[in-house]
Amino acid sequence: MQFSVTVLGSNSALPTSERNPTAQVLNVSERFFLIDCGEGTQMQMRKNHIRFTRINHVFISHLHGDHCFGLMGFISTLGLLGRTNDLHIYGHVDLEMVYRPQLNYFSKDLKFNVKFHIVNTEVSETVYEDNKIIVSSIPLKHRVPTCGYLFKEKNPELHINKSSVDYYNIPIKSIPLIKKGSDYIGEDGSLVPNHLLTKPARAARSYAFCSDTKYSEEIIPLIKDVDLLYHEATFLSDNENLAEKTHHSTARQAAQIAAKAKVKLLIIGHFSTRYKDMTLFEKEAREVFPATYLAREGATFDIPYLKD
Numbered sequence: 001m002q003f004s005v006t007v008l009g010s011n012s013a014l015p016t017s018e019r020n021p022t023a024q025v026l027n028v029s030e031r032f033f034l035i036d037c038g039e040g041t042q043m044q045m046r047k048n049h050i051r052f053t054r055i056n057h058v059f060i061s062h063l064h065g066d067h068c069f070g071l072m073g074f075i076s077t078l079g080l081l082g083r084t085n086d087l088h089i090y091g092h093v094d095l096e097m098v099y100r101p102q103l104n105y106f107s108k109d110l111k112f113n114v115k116f117h118i119v120n121t122e123v124s125e126t127v128y129e130d131n132k133i134i135v136s137s138i139p140l141k142h143r144v145p146t147c148g149y150l151f152k153e154k155n156p157e158l159h160i161n162k163s164s165v166d167y168y169n170i171p172i173k174s175i176p177l178i179k180k181g182s183d184y185i186g187e188d189g190s191l192v193p194n195h196l197l198t199k200p201a202r203a204a205r206s207y208a209f210c211s212d213t214k215y216s217e218e219i220i221p222l223i224k225d226v227d228l229l230y231h232e233a234t235f236l237s238d239n240e241n242l243a244e245k246t247h248h249s250t251a252r253q254a255a256q257i258a259a260k261a262k263v264k265l266l267i268i269g270h271f272s273t274r275y276k277d278m279t280l281f282e283k284e285a286r287e288v289f290p291a292t293y294l295a296r297e298g299a300t301f302d303i304p305y306l307k308d
Helices: 041-047 071-080 092-104 162-167 172-179 217-223 237-246 252-261 280-286
Strands: 003-010 023-028 032-038 053-058 087-090 116-120 126-129 133-140 147-153 206-210 229-230 265-267 293-295 300-302
Touching: 003 032, 003 041, 003 265, 023 041, 023 147, 032 133, 053 126, 071 087, 071 092, 071 217, 087 126, 092 116, 116 252, 133 206, 133 217, 133 280, 147 162, 217 252, 229 252, 229 280, 237 252, 252 280, 252 293, 280 293
Parallel strands: 032 053, 053 087, 087 116, 206 229, 229 265, 265 293
Antiparallel strands: 003 023, 003 300, 023 032, 126 133, 133 147, 147 206
16 A cells, blocks of 8 residues: 655755655555645646646645645646635634635636635644544644644454454454454354454554754654654755754754654655755764755655665
C-alpha cells in the first residue's frame, strides 16, 4: 500500500530558477493530500504527474506567502477543470478571512464548495480522520501562528493465518471481524481465540511535516518514532543567530530534533536563497543524524524509506 511524500518546493521565501517555495504531496493508498501551496505548485504538480483533481484536502501550515500564495491559483484551476467535489482546506482561523474575498471576486461561479476548517495552532489536536489515516496538528514556534501536521495510518488489520483458519473451518463471512481482532465463536458456542487465527499486523506508518519554526524540543513527544520527519532548515549553523532572530532552524538543529525524537528518516528543506550549495545542509545535518536527506524538487520518499 502506497505511503509516500513528493517534494514540490524546497526553498524559503524567494523562489530561484531551481527551487520553488514550500509544497508537498502525500500519497496514502492513492489518497492525495497537499501540504502547503507556495507559488509554482501547479507547475510542479504537472512536472510530477500529479492529477489536480485527486487533491481533496489541503493543509496550510501558516499564512506566509511562500506557503500559501499558490492556493488561489490552484483553486481557480480546479474550477476550470470542471471540478464538482468539495475541496477541504485546513489552517489558521485567518485563512478563510484572507481567501474568501478572493474566491468571491475571482471564482464566484465555482461548481464545488471550498470548505475551510479551523486549526488551533497552539495545541495538538486531530484535524482530519478517515478510515485510513488520522491527521493531527503540531504547534510550532514562528513569527506568526504556525503548525505542522502529523499523518499517521490507523492500525492496519491483522494478517490471517490461513492454515489455522482452514484447520478450524472458519467461514469466510467471519474473516473481516477476525482481521479486526475478534475471536471466533462457532454456532455451537465454541470459541477460537483470535491469536490462533491471525499473525501480527505490520506497523502503522507515519509522516511529520514541521514547517517554519525555531528550535523547539516541545514537539519531540508529538513526533517521537515517526517513520519520516520533514523539518525546516533555513540556515546553516554559521547563521544560528539569524535563525533565532527570524524564528527558523539550522540544519544541525533539525538533525538534533530528529535524533532526540528517534525518527527513522529526516528530510530537510526551506533553504535560504543565500546558500548555493545545498550539500552543505546535508553534510551539517548528517554529523548529528546520519539518515538525513535533502528535500529536492521532484524527490519522492517512500515510507518507510530504506536506503543504504
